[in-house]
Each structure stands twice: as structure tokens, then as C-alpha cells.
Amino acid sequence: MAFDSLIAGAGLFFTPYALLLTAAGCLLGLVIGVLPGLGPLMGIILLTPVALYLPPVAGMGMLIAIFVGGSAGGAVSAILLRIPGTPLAAATLLDGYPMAQKGRAPEAIGIAISASALGGLLGGVFLIFLSPLLADVALRFGPPEYFALTLLGLVSITVISKESTSKGLMVGIVGMLISTIGMDQFASAYRFTFDLPQMLGGFNIVAMVVGLFALSEMFLQIEQGGLDRRSKVEVVRASWRAIGTTLRSWVNVVRSSLIGIFFGALPGAGGVIASFTSYAVAKAVARDPETYGTGNPEGVVATESANNACCGGTLIPTLALAIPGDATSAVLMGALILVGFFPGPELFENHVDVVGGIFLAYIAANVFLFVLGILFTPIFASILKIRKKHLIPIVTLLSVIGVYAIQGSTFDLWVMLAFGGLGYVFRRFDYPLAPLVIGAVLGPICENNFRRSLVLSADDYGIFIDRPICATILAISALAIALTLLPARSLGWLKRGEAA
Template sequence: MIYDLLSSFGDMLSPTPFLFILLGTLSGIVIGAIPGLNGAMLVTLSLPLTYGWDPLNAIGLLVGQYVGSISGGLVSATLLNIPGSPSSMMTTLDAAPMAKKGNPERALQLGIIASFVGGTVSWLALVFLSPPLAKIALSFGPHEYFALVLVALMLISSLSEGSMAKALMSACLGMLVAFPGLDTITAQPRLTFGFPQMLAGFDLLAVLLGIFAVTQLLTDAGNSMASAERIRLSGKMYFVALSDLSKQAFNMVRSSLIGTWIGILPGIGGSVGSIVSYVTAKNMSKTPEKFGTGCDEGVVASEAANNATVGGALIPMITMGIPGSIIDVILIAALTLHNIRPGPLLFQNEPHIVYGFMSTMMIANILMLFIMIFGIRLLAKLIDVPTKFLVPILLLLCVVGAFAVNNRVFDIWVMLGFGLVGLLFRSWSIPVAPFVIGFILTPIAETNFRTALILSDNNLWDFFARPITAMFLVLSAVMLLIPLFKRRRPAITTRNEH
């Protein structure tokens, strides 16, 4: 494994892949730093470009963008008090007050270093946890695989914000969107409603562009155009003292481990990771009253955790083909475009892709550290970029991107349609993550479910007769029931108090 990893580092450090990683990291940081634009949108927009590339170059660009966009959110969170990306939401609580007190450089540097540590810890988890997990996943048959996908869907629905019923409805709608087209087993057309274009189903990229990019851009267009108060950096060079960093060492590692663990859970991205880590840091702090007033611990906890989710989220994606975050869904789409199927067989069939992911993540993490430490003054200027001029240009890129893969105008309509669906989701407060995960996982779930039924002669009891499948199914049922208990508990407490 070590030899494969070192050899992959050698490959990815050769001029062309390295250039793509650098480009990806830089563009990710830039987009992450501009409020309103996020990594998911950037990665989706870049996806059509990578169609004809070598898969490793595509991985270099997209993973670089993933790492960069999560880190770039720190800039506007600190200088504008607006999170540049959803994952830097908790960073605003302490980085912005610290900047207002006259220490913006300190807030930014602490955040950058914490991001680097978070990325490194999760990279170690990615390197050492993926091979054994892939070995376990290799022993899974169709029964286990179907049950695993069910667990992933339940988990993302139960952990989504707001009503669980809405999250499950979102997952069901996502699954329904995946059905149109030719059936994978019998090759019969289904849910095409007489449209010949529907025989190929909804194009993955068009749906992703619509739901991520178009929805986000239209939302940005509708948001207030009033400019927020900006904090400027002073002209002096500033470096955080080593003693201050060593005081945060435990917090950094703890938050990184939390972020990595949250990242491994399907569909849960950096925002949840940073919330859990921030709350944990506050609860375990000797001075919890300082949180929210501009303390080092808050900035470090949030930034270490959100970057750590990147490596964590790649673990289930590489080993089982289950996306750990929304951007992983787009990475799965990228692999699919290159006829590579993520999952346990990836380690056997395409080890260079697996190690390509690992080495790219580390290279991008190091590049992020240098770009952000030394380019922070330039990056700080990005908060002045007016979104109102960017929105039409990015919408044009969406149109071109949706058309580019299949050369069909139909895909542009699909993209526009799903952009409007995304807007409706926002208006109804429906979480989009279960929809996307449902959409991407349904073909795997359905094929395995029906194969399992064929193998067991339509006997559903066979699912419960297998220990791993039964365990996954029970876990799904527990996750479905948890909100009911959560709902009941306050009522019982209130009755007892009375």
C-alpha cells in the first residue's frame, strides 16, 4: 500500500496533474471566498470540462476544488461576517468578532492552520481506514449492499435539518427521478411518458447542475444587494505565535477527529461537522463564555472540523460507492463519466484511481496552506467581487455545461427544470441532500434489491436471515424511529414537571 501511495504521489506531482491540482485548489479557494458561490457549484460546473481528460487529471482538478472551496469560506466568514461556504458557518461566530477587534490576520491564520491540520488528520484516516473497509465491503452480496444503501438514506434523512418526514420525502423524490429510462435488468423502457429523450433517463450532470448551480445562482440573484460591512487587512505581515498554536493542539486534533467521523457518515458535509465540533469545544472549554466573542478555540474547532470532513467523506465513497458529502456525489458523477464505478472493486480494478484520490487530497491540502498563508492579502480582495455580475456569466456556463456532455438541448431544459425544483425545495424547507443521495444511490439499491430477490426466489425473509443485512435493516428502522422518541421526550418531561 505504501509503495502504491508513494508511486501515486510521484504521478500526481508530475507537471500536468500537479497543474490541475493547483488550478483546482486555487479556483476552489477563490469561489469559496466569494459569498454566495460554493464548492458544489464549482465542482459541478467544472465536471463537463473533464469529460475527455485523463481520469487522474480530472480527479486532480475536482478534489483540489473540493479542498480549496471548504477552506476558502474562511475569508468571507472572517472579513464579511458572512460564511463563504455553508461549512464555515460556525467560523463566523468567532472569526468575525476577532477581526472586528482588530485581529483579522490572526483569525485567518488560525483558521488556515486548523484547516491544514484537519485535512491532514482526515487524510491519515482516509489512507489507513479505506483498505480494511474496502475488504469488508468486498464480502457484501446484493442483500447487504441494498441494506447498506438503505442505512445511508435513513441516516442522511434523520440527520437532515428540520422535519424528517420532509427529508424522507426528498429522498423518495430523488429516487423517483432516477427511475426513468431503460430498466437496468430487463432493458424495458419505464416512466418515459412517451418522450424518446427520456429513454436515457435524466442526465446526471444536468440534474446536478440544476439542483446545485442554477438553484444557488437564482437564490443569489434574489438575495439582498445591500453590501455588508467589510474589514480590511493591515499592511503588516503577521504570524501566529507557536505557543498560541500549541495551546490549540488538542482542540485541533479533537475537532479534526470529529470532522473526520462526521464526514464518514453519508451525505453529511462540513457544516454539520463544524457545528458538532464547535459545540464540543465549547462544552469542554474552561472558558465557554468566551465563545462567540472572538476566541481562538472557536475558530480552530470549526475550521479543523470542516476541512476534516473532506477526507472522512471520501472514505465511504471510495470503499463502498456511497457519497460521504454532497460534493462526493459530484465526484461519483465524475468517475461515472470516465466509466469508473466507485466501490470496493475500485481497490482491485483501478488502484491508481484510489491512490490518486489520496495523494491529490494531501497535495491540495499542502497547496491550500501555502496559497492561503502567502496569498491572503489578494484573497481578501475577493470579498469585493460583485455577485450580481457573476450570476449571469455562471448561468451561461451552466447552459454550456449541461449541453456539452450529450450535445442535447433537452439536457438544458432538464437543468433548468431541476434548478426550479431546487428553488421550490428551498421555499418548502426541504433538504436537498437526501434528494441527491437518493438520486445517485437508487440504481445501485434497485439493482442489488432485485438481484437479491432473484437469488432468493422472491423470498423477502432471506434479507433477515443474513446477519449483516439484518443488522443494517434494524439500524435503518432505529434511525426511522429516533425522531418519534425525540418528539415524545419533551412532552413526557413537561408532564413530569407539572
């Protein structure tokens, strides 16, 4: 099955256009990852409108390459400036920056890039072999199980995220409510359209996401100040010899990648948890744990291989089950839907060539990451000198034109602005943004399967309890919510039980 998809996808992916766009996406991802305050999510959001104009596999290849490049790019600024370009690289600076201070910045960047590429490739192997198996299992799921799965996807993201669970759930529900705007899928009724013809199809997901993440981020960046600040950074060239160091640490690469894949596949966990966990594990099993934090290359290997392996892990439930693990994969999933392919078991059944093309794009992106990451390090270091006052208007304009390009609609621009305001308020008061996107993406799947289940059972809600898999998944969701929402003293019985 895995090889069949790769063979089927080869025809779609191995075209000069798709290869070039994957390479370009990787380069763009690296640039965006290097710049503090941006990151793979922002890159994917800004370039999604462009991807919609491309052949599906080429467009998705570009976005996936941005994901891969963006996840690795943050290491450059972490090593050179002690400022992680993305949260994913926060653990990398623990040893990367001390290495740079000792004059070993080229080696640290070389290790970070090569470990990221190797971790990403291992993640790719798991993606290629695990996702068809998972999709095969999911084929046996009926509407109740699917309904329960979508709920679990949303709940796990809000429960694991660092913000309050109730706030996360509220935001997720708002996302789901937004997804109900427009024509109802079952009855011929318009919902929440307020007689506005522009609302008949609901809000454009890209306009929402760009507003929520990009516009609110730009506003906060201006508010934060330091627009004229220029980083003093030494332009360095990554060392090719560092690859040898990474390869010699193959046990660390494999172990950290497995941790990354696990946390990637777990909805809500993501690369930050993966990289800190792999760092902690690497330190715990090391013969010289006292050298960690003082410039030990093994620390950089652990964090970077984990956070890029996480990309492959995240794509497993996204492609196989249509359950995105985080906001980035939710946007990727949204883009895949917009280009006409719905993730989930049917994608593996009916569009095996597209699945194969995506797998190949992911693998190729990691190969490009390795080559381009090492070759263009001096450029990335120079990019760190760009002042925010020059960058912010460009990102804003790209947001406007990108959103306008999708439907040629100025209404979408107002939607983007409104969601920008919402994103700003949510960030100010510690409401997570990711559940809104995931709620909006999962909403239609959740409602569709909820109502289909009830149609199957003649409106008997017992169907959700009678079916063991569905009941188990729902019980896990309920338990996860209860454990995080209820005050600690209410759970005293549970703790007493554990102690006994």
C-alpha cells in the same frame, strides 16, 4: 495496501498537469468558498463538466481540491465580514470576527488556513488507512447487504438533516425514481421514457445537479435582492506567524480533526455539525472558556480543523462503500462514475492506481491550501467586493456551457432548467435537495442489489431478514425512520424504558 495504492497512484498523480489542476482547483475552491452564497458544492457542480474532459485522476484531483479549498475559503468572509462564505464557516465567525475587530484579522485568517490544512491532512491520513480496510470488509458483502447499506445511506441523510424526515425521504425517493428512467438493467424494457429518444439513457446527472443547486440558487439570489451591494472589506495579508499559534494548539487540532473525521464519515452529519461540536468541546475543556466568543484563536483552530478534516472523513464511505455522506460527496461520486470508475470495494481491487491518485490529490490539495491560502488572502479579500449583479450571469453562463459540453445536447439544458424550477420549489417549502442527488446516485445500486438479492433467493423476501448483517442494517434504518417520523407520544414506551 494503503502504501501500495499511494505508490501505484504516484505515476498518475505526479504529472505537471495533475499537480497544476489540483493547485488551480484549490485556488478556485478558495475563491468560491470566499463568496457568500456559493461554496464547495457549487464549485464542484460547475466544474464537473470540465473535469470530464481531463485525465481521470487530474480531473478528480481538481474537483477534490475545490472541495478542500471551498471548505476552507468560507472562513475568510466569516472573519472579515461576519458573513460565513459557506455554512461550514458559521462557527468560525464566533471567534474569528471578534479577532478581526481587534485588528487581528491577518492572524485569524492565518490560523484558519493553517488549521484547515492540518485538519485536512489528518483527515487524509484516516482516508488513506481506513478506506481500504472498509472496502476490504465490504468485499464480503453480498447484494442484500449492499441493498441495506444504500438504504441506510439515504435514510441517515434524511434523518440527520435539519429538514423534516418525511420530506427528505420523499425527495430521496424522487431521486431514486429518476434513476429508473431509461433502459432497465435486467429486462429489455424502457421505463418512463415516453417514447423520447433523449430519455433512453435517463437524465444526465450533471444537468440535474446544476439545475437543482446552481440555477435555483441564482434565481433565489436575484429574488433576495442586494445585487448592487458592495462589501466594505479591508484588504489584509494573512500572517505566516499564525502557523506557530496553530501548531502550539496541536492537541486542539488533533481532537477537532478526529471529531471532523467522525462526523464526515457519518452519512448526513457533515462539516457544520462537526465544526460546532468541536467548538463546543474545545470550549468545554478549555481553562478559559469565558474567552471563547470574544476572539480566542483556539475557537478558530477548533472549527477550521474540524470542517476540513470532515472532507477526508466524507470521502471514506464514498470511496470504500459507494455511500456518499452528503450532496458534495454524491456529486464527487457521480463525477467518478462519469469518468469511468465505480466507487466501492471493486475500485480498491481493480483500480488501485486511481484510488492512490485520489488519495495523493487529496493530500496535495491540503498542502496547496496551506501555501495558496496564505499567499492569496489579499486577492480573496478583494473578491469579496464583487457585486452579485456581475457574478450571477457568469455562474449562469458557466452552468449552461458546462452542461452543454458534456453531450452537446440542448435537451440537457432543458432538463437543467426543469430541475432548477424543482430546486426552487423544494427550497421554498423546506424540502432538502441533497437526498434527491443521493437518491439518483444510489438508485441504480440499490435497485440492482435489491433485484439480485431476489434472484439469488428465488424471489423470497426472507433473504433480507435471514442474513444477520443485512437485517441489522435494515433494522437500524427502520428505527431511525420510526424515531423521527412517529409523534413523540407514540414513543413514550421507549422513553419510559430509558428512564427505567
